[in-house]
Amino acid sequence: MANLASNFVGIKSPNPFWLASAPPTDKAYNVERAFEAGWGGVVWKTLGEEGPPIVNVNGPRYGAIWGADRRLLGLNNIELITDRDLYVNLREIKEVKKKWPDRAVVVSIMVPCEEGAWKKILPLVEETGADGIELNFGCPHGMSERGMGAAVGQVPEYIEMVTRWCKATTRMPVIVKLTPNITDIRYPARAAHTGGADAVSLINTVSSIISVDLDDFAPQPTIDGKGSHGGYCGPAVKPIALNMVADIAKDPETPGLPISGIGGVTTWRDAAEFISLGAGNVQVCTAAMTYGFKIIDEMTSGLSTWMDQKGIENVADFIGRAVPNVTDWQYLNLNYVTKAKINQDSCIQCGRCYAACEDTSHQAIAMKDGRVFEVIDEECVACNLCVNVCPVDNCITMERLAPGTVDPRTGQKVDADYGNWTSHPNNPSAKAAAE
Amino acid sequence: MVNSVLTPGVTSSRLSKDELAGNFSDLHPPLDGHEALVAADRCYFCYDAPCVTACPTSIDIPLFIRQISTGMPESAAKTIFDQNILGGMCARVCPTETLCEQVCVRETAEGKPVEIGLLQRFATDRLMSEPHPYKRAAETGKQVAVVGAGPAGLACAHRLAMNGHGVTLYDARNKAGGLNEFGIAAYKTVDGFAQDEVDWLLSIGGISQVFGKRLGENLDLDQLRKDFDAVFLAIGLGGVNALGTEGEEKDNVDDAVNFISELRQSEDLSKLSVGRNVVVVGGGMTAVDAAVQSKLLGAQHVTLAYRRGQEQMNASGFEQDLATSSGVTILTNVQPLKVIGNGAAQEVELGYTKDDGNGLELTGETFRLPADQVFKAIGQRLDLDDSGLELAGGKISVDESGKTSLNGVWAGGDCASGGDDLTVTAVAEGRDAAEDIHDKLMNS
Ligand SMILES: Cc1cc2nc3c(=O)[nH]c(=O)nc-3n(C[C@H](O)[C@H](O)[C@H](O)COP(=O)(O)OP(=O)(O)OC[C@H]3O[C@@H](n4cnc5c(N)ncnc54)[C@H](O)[C@@H]3O)c2cc1C
Ligand SMILES: Cc1cc2nc3c(=O)[nH]c(=O)nc-3n(C[C@H](O)[C@H](O)[C@H](O)COP(=O)(O)O)c2cc1C
Ligand code: SF4
Numbered sequence: 059m060a061n062l063a064s065n066f067v068g069i070k071s072p073n074p075f076w077l078a079s080a081p082p083t084d085k086a087y088n089v090e091r092a093f094e095a096g097w098g099g100v101v102w103k104t105l106g107e108e109g110p111p112i113v114n115v116n117g118p119r120y121g122a123i124w125g126a127d128r129r130l131l132g133l134n135n136i137e138l139i140t141d142r143d144l145y146v147n148l149r150e151i152k153e154v155k156k157k158w159p160d161r162a163v164v165v166s167i168m169v170p171c172e173e174g175a176w177k178k179i180l181p182l183v184e185e186t187g188a189d190g191i192e193l194n195f196g197c198p199h200g201m202s203e204r205g206m207g208a209a210v211g212q213v214p215e216y217i218e219m220v221t222r223w224c225k226a227t228t229r230m231p232v233i234v235k236l237t238p239n240i241t242d243i244r245y246p247a248r249a250a251h252t253g254g255a256d257a258v259s260l261i262n263t264v265s266s267i268i269s270v271d272l273d274d275f276a277p278q279p280t281i282d283g284k285g286s287h288g289g290y291c292g293p294a295v296k297p298i299a300l301n302m303v304a305d306i307a308k309d310p311e312t313p314g315l316p317i318s319g320i321g322g323v324t325t326w327r328d329a330a331e332f333i334s335l336g337a338g339n340v341q342v343c344t345a346a347m348t349y350g351f352k353i354i355d356e357m358t359s360g361l362s363t364w365m366d367q368k369g370i371e372n373v374a375d376f377i378g379r380a381v382p383n384v385t386d387w388q389y390l391n392l393n394y395v396t397k398a399k400i401n402q403d404s405c406i407q408c409g410r411c412y413a414a415c416e417d418t419s420h421q422a423i424a425m426k427d428g429r430v431f432e433v434i435d436e437e438c439v440a441c442n443l444c445v446n447v448c449p450v451d452n453c454i455t456m457e458r459l460a461p462g463t464v465d466p467r468t469g470q471k472v473d474a475d476y477g478n479w480t481s482h483p484n485n486p487s488a489k490a491a492a493e
Numbered sequence: 494m495v496n497s498v499l500t501p502g503v504t505s506s507r508l509s510k511d512e513l514a515g516n517f518s519d520l521h522p523p524l525d526g527h528e529a530l531v532a533a534d535r536c537y538f539c540y541d542a543p544c545v546t547a548c549p550t551s552i553d554i555p556l557f558i559r560q561i562s563t564g565m566p567e568s569a570a571k572t573i574f575d576q577n578i579l580g581g582m583c584a585r586v587c588p589t590e591t592l593c594e595q596v597c598v599r600e601t602a603e604g605k606p607v608e609i610g611l612l613q614r615f616a617t618d619r620l621m622s623e624p625h626p627y628k629r630a631a632e633t634g635k636q637v638a639v640v641g642a643g644p645a646g647l648a649c650a651h652r653l654a655m656n657g658h659g660v661t662l663y664d665a666r667n668k669a670g671g672l673n674e675f676g677i678a679a680y681k682t683v684d685g686f687a688q689d690e691v692d693w694l695l696s697i698g699g700i701s702q703v704f705g706k707r708l709g710e711n712l713d714l715d716q717l718r719k720d721f722d723a724v725f726l727a728i729g730l731g732g733v734n735a736l737g738t739e740g741e742e743k744d745n746v747d748d749a750v751n752f753i754s755e756l757r758q759s760e761d762l763s764k765l766s767v768g769r770n771v772v773v774v775g776g777g778m779t780a781v782d783a784a785v786q787s788k789l790l791g792a793q794h795v796t797l798a799y800r801r802g803q804e805q806m807n808a809s810g811f812e813q814d815l816a817t818s819s820g821v822t823i824l825t826n827v828q829p830l831k832v833i834g835n836g837a838a839q840e841v842e843l844g845y846t847k848d849d850g851n852g853l854e855l856t857g858e859t860f861r862l863p864a865d866q867v868f869k870a871i872g873q874r875l876d877l878d879d880s881g882l883e884l885a886g887g888k889i890s891v892d893e894s895g896k897t898s899l900n901g902v903w904a905g906g907d908c909a910s911g912g913d914d915l916t917v918t919a920v921a922e923g924r925d926a927a928e929d930i931h932d933k934l935m936n937s
Contacts, residue, residue: 126534128527406602409540429543449537450602 060365061372062358064098066339067231067256067316069189071098071162073358074373075329078320078341079104079166079192079235082351084140086150090157095351096358099162101233101259101341102151104139104194107169107179111141117281121268123294132294133344134268136279136286139168139194144182152186163187164233168194168206171216173223180228190230193220195246196237196262208262211237214249221253233318236260236302238295243302244309251312258306259318259341261299263289292344296322300335307336307381324353326360333373334380388480393473395465396440396456398422398433404453405431411444411454418443435466498769498793503745503837503865505766507791513762516789520680520815521585521611529615532608533562537598544593544609549912549921550577554593558612570620573613574627578651578924579644581621581690582673583917584614585681588778590811592917621689625696630657632699635934638663638721640708643671644916645727645906647694648923649930653725654699656931661721662700665707669695671729671906673916675754678782680789714880718901723930726889726897726904727923730914731876736774736869740832749773749783749870756786768866771795772841774829775870777807783868784821795821796862800828800846800853829867830859838867875908885910895926903930 064074076099077083077092084103092100106112114137123132140147155163165188169175183191195211210216217234224232234250236243238261247258265287269278277285299321306317319337323329324345332340345353361373370376400411400423407429415423422437423444433444445454459465461474481488496506508516524532536558544554552573560569573580589595589610597606620626635658639650642664650660668674673687695702706712708728717724733748735741745768759765767790773783776799784797797816799806803825806813816823826846833840841864845856875888883890883898888910895903905922912918 127531406598407539407543408537408598409542410537413540425541429541 060362060370062098062362062365064339064373066162066318067190067233069099069162069164069231070160071339072160073098073354073361074333074339075354075357076100076162076164076318076339076341077346078343079194080343080347081137082343082346085142085147086154089150089154089163092346092351092354093154093158093161096354097161097351098339099164099189101164101166101192102147102188104166104168105144105147105179105183106139107175108144111143112138114138114141115281118279121278121288122292123268130292130344130348132268132290133292133347134266134279134288134290135263136288139166144179148182148186151183151188155187155189162189164190164192166192166194166235171205171210171220176220176223177227180224180230184228184230188230190233190256191224191228192233192235192259193224194235194262195220196235196260208237208239208265211235211246211262212240214245217246218249218253221250221255225254231256233257233259235262235320237262238298238302238321239265243305244311247306247309247315248311251315255315257316257318257338259320260302260306261295261321263291264295264298266290291321292348293322293324296324296328300331303332303337304335304381304384307378308384326357326364329357329361330364330376331380333377335384336378336381338377339373389478391476391478392482393461393475393477395459395472397435397438397459398440398442398444398454399457400431400433400444400454401452402430404450406450406453407431408449410447410449414443414447437467439467496791498791501769501865503766503768506763507767508763510763513790517679517683517762519683520678521614523618524608524611524615529561529566529612532612533558535599536562536607539598543596543598544607547593547596548576549592549915549918550580550583550924551921552576552580552613554609557616558607558609561612561616566616566619567623569612569616571626573617574620576924577917577920578648578694579673579690579916579920580613581617582644582677582682582687583920584610584617585686586673586677587915587917588809588811591809621693625693627651627655627697629655629697629699632659633657633934635659635722636661636720637723637725637930637934638717639725639727640664640706640712640717641671641727641729641906641908642666642669642691642702643727643729643906643919644673645729645909645919645923646671646725647691648920649725649727649903649905649927650700650923651694651697652924652927653930654697656927658699658722658931658934660700662702663706663708663712664702664704665710665728665731667704669702669704671727671919675757676750676779677757677916678753678786679757680786709877709880714882714899714902718899722901722934724902725895725923725926725930726882726902726908727906727919728875728877729907730873732874733869734872734874736829736871738829738831740834740838741869743832743834744837745865746832746838746867747869749775749779749868750873752783752868753779753786756790762790765790767792768864769793770863771866771868772829772862772864773797773868773870775799775868775872776801776805776825777870777872778812779873780868780870781808781812781816781821783870785816785819787866787868788819788821792866794863797821797823798827798829798841798843798862799823799825801848802826828853828855832864832867833861838864840864841867873907877908893925894929895922896929 062073079101083100119137121134125131234255267277316338319332320341323340323342329340412423448454459472538555542555557569557572593609594606600606639646640663669691670687771787771792788795827843830842840861844859889904891909895905903926905926906919907914
């Protein structure tokens with residue numbers, strides 16, 4: 059049986075699934091039930107400074123987009139950090155950690171960008187016995203307007219500075235949570251690395267307006283006729299998060315920087331994808347908010363079954379296994395030639411591939427008598443769109459042309475050797491191939 | 494409730510009012526908003542979709558389903574009504590299992606088609622609770638007589654009125670609707686939908702109704718041709734085929750269509766009589782409807798007797814399942830030989846049949862079934878004498894656009910040649926004839 063035990067920057071947990079800092083981790087009552095359900099760890103809902111707690115809006119905070127059968131695909135929120143008293147949170151964190159020594163309890167923190175503020179809160183957190191801290195530099199709304207959250211996360215110098223303060227003040231591992239609302243995720247990650255961060259976690263939510271009420275002409279969720287941008291998360295943001303995780307994993311300037319993968323993790327498969335792209339563990343928010351704590355059962359059993367099938371014993375054994383295969387477009391093999399092939403036995407004759415290919419510039423599918431759809435190899439550029447729109451799994455496949463055969467589209471023999479754009483004759487700046 | 498299913502003979506009140514109300518409630522209850530979205534989402538928006546080809550009125554099904562899924566059921570309904578103004582009734586009565594849903598690619602893929610009929614009902618119900626969506630074109634000054642106010646006549650009248658012509662709609666009965674009102678099984682069109690639909694359709698304006706006028710009796714085709722610029726005949730199939738067996742004249746040997754018509758017009762189903770033991774002769778939709786509704790009224794034993802094999806039954810697999818699940822026994826390869834009884838029916842004698850390729854033959858073996866009531870449902874025929882119209886296969890001969898052999902006379906629906914005898918086919922033929930009439934009137 060696969061061993062799911064995880065050790066992330068020295069923080070141990072029975073599995074690599076942590077609940078991300080968000081409402082599910084806002085109080086002991088929740089966190090304890092999450093642990094009972096089987097979650098490996100939590101990042102406690104972000105704590106703020108001592109003093110009167112922040113206030114949230116009293117109208118709706120969340121908005122959503124849905125797929126079939128109202129399946130929630132994306133969630134947007136305008137919620138702030140914890141609105142409970144700092145000392146209540148600290149007391150509960152301490153109790154929970156004591157009761158659940160084998161689970162990871164990390165505390166998310168967001169205080170103003172002043173050294174004094176960080177120096178003040180860190181000892182209080184340390185005193186709880188928590189396993190680590192996560193610096194919330196990601197929240198795109200509300201807090202950023204007060205010079206915190208994403209306002210810090212968007213300025214690499216601030217990240218480095220605050221990270222340094224924290225490293226100098228506490229013995230606890232420091233995880234820096236990054237905002238995706240920047241142009242190149244590597245810069246904030248490098249700053250965290252330079253500041254001495256033990257790890258980065260990403261992504262926080264993506265700035266978004268989820269929908270517009272067309273009766274009130276106001277963004278949703280609408281509060282008394284107005285709406286403001288919020289943070290987008292859930293399954294819809296996973297591709298963005300995966301790319302950012304891979305970017306950091308590949309960056310030669312942050313070698314081996316541990317990454318906690320966040321953003322749209324909903325099933326074991328999502329987790330396995332994050333981990334193979336370099337994440338050491340994953341954090342989950344929207345999926346738990348949508349389905350409740352019980353989804354952890356599917357996540358752990360799925361991951362463990364898959365690892366068994368693959369003969370992978372430990373989670374650490376496949377961290378980053380897909381990273382070497384993430385390359386730049388210019389290095390893709392242009393001599394890898396495929397053609398779409400429609401399996402007539404499983405085709406249900408819906409014609410979606412035809413409409414897609416016909417209206418997407420390739421005209422490479424023929425509609426024959428009796429609604430028979432066939433690929434015209436002379437035209438097929440192997441774009442994969444027909445595969446993507448076909449409702450039947452595996453009905454259309456991309457078949458590789460054997461080296462040496464002639465591609466009927468170009469009339470050229472398929473080259474057996476690897477050849478990419480950098481040396482392609484059509485590339486004006488091609489590096490001349492060695493004679 | 495004075496009687497029960499066990500009361501001998503033919504009698505009313507076999508079931509309580511509550512039981513009757515339950516039995517005759519909506520066969521396919523409507524989808525609610527969420528169910529409709531889920532059902533709509535299953536549509537693949539096929540290219541050149543096979544369902545559209547299978548629909549006799551060629552409704553753009555993928556389009557209307559997409560309109561439902563984007564929260565525009567009213568636009569969806571418009572898409573439907575543009576092709577089929579009786580889309581509301583068709584959503585309820587079309588044998589979709591042999592039309593659009595049969596060819597749905599998800600039927601091919603999973604044996605579970607998109608629920609096109611129910612989605613159509615979802616959309617049309619929305620728009621029909623609003624004012625009539627079509628406006629008439631400017632008056633053309635042309636007058637058209639439409640004879641028969643069933644689905645074919647109504648569809649034709651609506652399209653003509655929309656194109657700006659004046660329409661006079663004649664019917665032999667005292668109500669419009671044709672078999673929608675008098676024939677379709679009660680549980681397919683509940684809560685007076687047929688009349689509501691007629692009212693909604695006629696509210697386009699430009700159509701005047703004249704009841705109690707029967708072509709061939711107090712309405713003359715030659716006179717109509719003189720008085721109007723065009724005539725459309727949609728009189729359905731008024732005649733009922735006889736069994737031709739001994740004892741057919743006995744009491745309680747009735748036409749299934751009359752029984753159904755009485756049932757449809759009944760204000761109080763507990764006053765309607767039905768036998769304890771009922772035998773229905775036939776194998777089509779009418780036979781199934783008579784059998785099922787007898788059972789629902791409280792008959793104890795209902796047998797449907799069909800003279801050929803099950804494969805040849807006109808009733809679809811769905812209809813047959815409906816019958817058997819309602820408790821009807823279906824006997825195939827049996828033919829009635831005589832009705833036995835002293836004044837009123839008591840038993841039916843049937844003989845087994847076989848077909849070894851030389852046509853249907855009796856095997857010689859016979860048996861008897863108790864029968865307080867016998868319904869004949871072996872087909873309807875055209876009831877029109879000496880009209881001067883050419884016939885084909887016992888129906889008024891028409892070309893593709895509904896033209897008959899007489900100049901200025903069109904026909905469509907069950908009374909005309911070609912097409913299945915279905916509500917939706919009648920609508921398509923009425924609509925197409927109207928367009929052809931319009932074309933003729935405006936371009937000659
Ligand atoms: C019991 C039964 C159940 C059925 N169930 C279904 C079903 O579930 N689904 C389905 O698609 N189809 C069903 N059908 C078939 C469908 O009802 C018909 O195909 C359809 O009604 C034909 O329409 P029509 O306008 O041609 O004729 P009809 O609906 O028959 O209308 C003809 C009209 O003409 C009038 N008329 C008749 N003779 C004259 C005359 N000489 N002069 C003036 N007016 C006249 C009649 O009063 C009637 O109003 C069923 C039929 C029957 C009998
Ligand atoms: C309602 C809500 C509140 C959140 N609050 C916080 C927070 O206080 N601190 C924080 O670091 N992230 C917060 N997040 C972001 C999540 O921790 C997480 O990074 C993000 O939702 C992406 O993960 P997901 O796709 O699994 O939801 C919040 C998210 C939601 C939906
Ligand atoms: S792969 Fe692209 S080009 Fe080829 S048949 Fe499919 S859709 Fe057309």
